[in-house]
Amino acid sequence: MxxxxxxxxxxxxxxxxxxxxxxxxxxxxxxxxxxxxxxxxxxxxxxxxxxxxxxxxxxxxxxxxxxxxxxxxxxxxxxxxxxxxxxxxxxxxxxxxxxxxxxxxxxxxxxxxxxxxxxxxxxxxxxxxxxxxxxxxxxxxxxxxxxxxxxxxxxxxxxxxxxxxxxxxxxxxxxxxxxxxxxxxxxxxxxxxxxxxxxQDPALVERWFPDALRAGDSLFVVAAPGSRGDHLVLGEQVGASVAGDGWGLMLPTAQFVRHHHWQAGFPPVSRVHVNPQGRRFMDEDASYAVSGGLIDAQGGPAWMVFDDAARRALPEGYADWTPSRVTEHVGTGAVVAAEDLSGLAERIGVPADHLLATVERWNDQLPYGSDVDFQRDQTLAAKGVTTPPAPIATPPFHATRVLPTELVCTxxxxxxxxxxxxxxxxxxxxxxxxxxxxxxxxxxxxxxxxxxxxxxxxxxxxxxxxxxxxxxx
Ligand SMILES: Cc1cc2nc3c(=O)[nH]c(=O)nc-3n(C[C@H](O)[C@H](O)[C@H](O)COP(=O)(O)OP(=O)(O)OC[C@H]3O[C@@H](n4cnc5c(N)ncnc54)[C@H](O)[C@@H]3O)c2cc1C
CATH class of the missing domain: 3.50.50.60 (FAD/NAD(P)-binding domain)
Structure with a gap:
């Protein structure tokens, strides 16, 4: 009343x-x-x-x-x-x-x-x-x-x-x-x-969540259109304090992805994420809680590497992750392709011997259902993946940058x-x-x-x- x-x-x-x-x-x-x-x-x-x-x-x-x-x-x-x-x-x-x-x-x-x-x-x-x-x-x-x-x-x-x-x-x-x-x-x-x-307000993102801008041209926002930061204007009127300065949720995606995963589709299960040293550094399916921070901590570009069998096995019907979209992005340069892993390493600027060793180790473990390095087998099991991923072995090999690009909330x-x-x-x-x-x-x-x-x-x-x-x- x-x-x-x-x-x-x-x-x-x-x-x-x-x-x-x-x-x-x-x-x-x-x-x-x-x-x-x-x-x-x-x-x-x-x-x-x-x-x-x-x-x-x-x-x-x-x-x-x-x-x-x-x-x-x-x-x-x-x-x-x-x-x-x-x-x-x-x-x-x-x-x-x-x-x-x-x-x-x-x-x-x-x-x-x-x-x-x-x-x-x-x-x-x-x-x-x-x-x-x-x-x-x-x-x-x-x-x-x-x-x-x-x-x-x-x-x-x-x-x-x-x-x-x-x-x-x-x-x-x-x-x-x-x-x-x-x-x-x-x-x-x-x-x-x-x-x-x-x-949805670029100037406010720059002020309150500048880390999001590290995505550069790959940044895309999935939050609702009304997310314009009006609370800050209203709060300023009454001298309200602000908490959470600098924080928000960015989801890592491949560089060429522009949609939330429901529309974008999903990267191949058979993939390895490597850092500028060509070393694997994470469970490729790690939770949002840690994945963005892990990628940011590598001190340079992180890459997702997969083979052509994985590309061909992608289901159709999604906006970004389909066999033909990946090939299209080889044309735009957002995906790098090479006939062998040494050539791929050279093109993405990581040591070839490291990349070869990383893929070999991954192939020796994940296709046999275990991942002693990052326990990805457990994450895959929780996601309901029942068959182990195939080895990364079929040329041409592909690489694309993986980085936090999808701005979800602030x-x-x-x-x-x-x-x-x-x-x-x-x-x-x-x-x-x-x-x-x-x-x-x-x-x-x-x-x-x-x-x-x-x-x-x-x-x-x-x-x-x-x-x-x-x-x-
Ligand atoms: C694609 C996507 C998937 C997500 N998935 C999850 C998930 O599964 N789990 C999870 O925990 N989080 C998830 N999130 C984040 C989560 O959904 C949001 O943080 C949360 O729902 C925000 O709720 P809210 O009520 O604060 O804001 P909103 O739900 O955005 O509601 C705010 C409303 O206020 C309106 N508004 C704005 N300014 C004014 C004004 N001046 N006057 C009147 N109205 C105004 C807006 O139009 C909007 O309708 C996801 C976000 C997105 C975008």
Missing amino acids: STPENDYDVIVIGGGGAGLAAAASAAERGRSVILFESEGELGGSTQLSAGMFTAAATSVQKALGVDDTVDRYFQHYMDLNQWLLKPGLVRRFCELAGPTLEWLLDLGVEVPAQVSSDAHTPGLTRAGVEDVWRAHVPKDQGYGLVQVLDRARKAAGVEAVLHTRVERLLVEDGRVRGVVADGVELRSGAVVVASGGLA HAGLEIDANAAVLDQRARPIPGLYAAGEAGGGVLGNRYVGGGNAVANALTLGRLAGQNAAATA
Whole structure:
């Protein structure tokens, strides 16, 4: 119920995962809520995502006999992020991610209690570096999550206003009192900023995530069009602190790829990644949590090497990884080809004897089902690959640069405390202002905790922000 001086109890800015979770949970507490979405449809990046959601001690894990606790999740999360995040906020997130997943299941999200070998088959999966399986893949992925949350929003009577980009906050005596959208002032008891990240604004990427620019001309952005960094403009108005400066998620791809892997297709399983010394340096299927950092740490170009049998075995129907597209890129120079490995080494500028030794060692191991160097056999097994990869042996041999090129999400958000309240420069909550998702800073760190760190952050903190905004209002 709004009060006489307020139009609504709670105003939510942004209709992606965080905003919908905030709106639904504030309305669950009997508050009047309105949500503004700048684009023509709800969903944002959440809708484009696999919807993978990382959480501990859930009913899905229990049904599969996976023994997990909030403490283990917290330890893993902080260790992977080298304890650069605030433990209080992260512990709260780890405590609430499981209950948020249960809330979603109650609302109608389907995560069957079955093992999934990828990010697209509903069930419980593993992204590669977590200590136990805790990546939950919902039916219909991010789209499915948005559909269920939107049904909850409608059922709770929350109006969603599309095509309306909130331009500023209403502030009185240091307290946030509402918003201005399309030149119209609307008053409320509390405001939740859930406007997503900044990946679609090149100037903001340069300022807040300059590492992304190391991809040069190969950089491409898959985040939703509304990811324009409006949270920073709104936060600046009230002197909000920003957390997550310099961090975001870049996925490594081949230099010529320009699409998310669902459209791009997948590189050959029989491939080896080598550094400027021609040495193998990683599990080629390593999780996002570590793969970008590993490639960056090589001090020069990293290359993906595969043979012609692997190229010919690529399935048709994808945008980038097909036999003919690879050959086309031999023409553009983005793929280098040579009749033998020595010639290939010369063309990519790595020592030929090293490359020959690397491929020989790989051929002696992976085709026989083991990888004593990087344990890739275990990653392949978790992905459901049942036959060992073929040797890299059929000319012509191919190489293409592999580097972090795909900008997925950004982590520079308005700093929040463990109540999802936005903090000022002196770490004091700004009255009436909450933030969540990519717009809220502090949970997403320098390492993506896979799989499903960002969706879990959006929905868990979105729900918390909605609950606390409702309580404040
Ligand atoms: C292709 C892809 C796959 C991904 N897969 C996964 C995955 O499987 N697991 C995972 O954890 N993460 C994944 N991510 C990242 C994850 O989806 C996002 O970080 C998360 O969903 C962001 O949620 P959000 O609510 O903060 O932002 P969004 O979902 O982007 O929602 C923000 C909304 O706010 C709107 N908006 C912006 N400014 C304004 C304004 N001024 N006024 C009104 N509305 C505004 C936007 O249009 C948008 O709809 C993926 C991302 C992409 C792009």
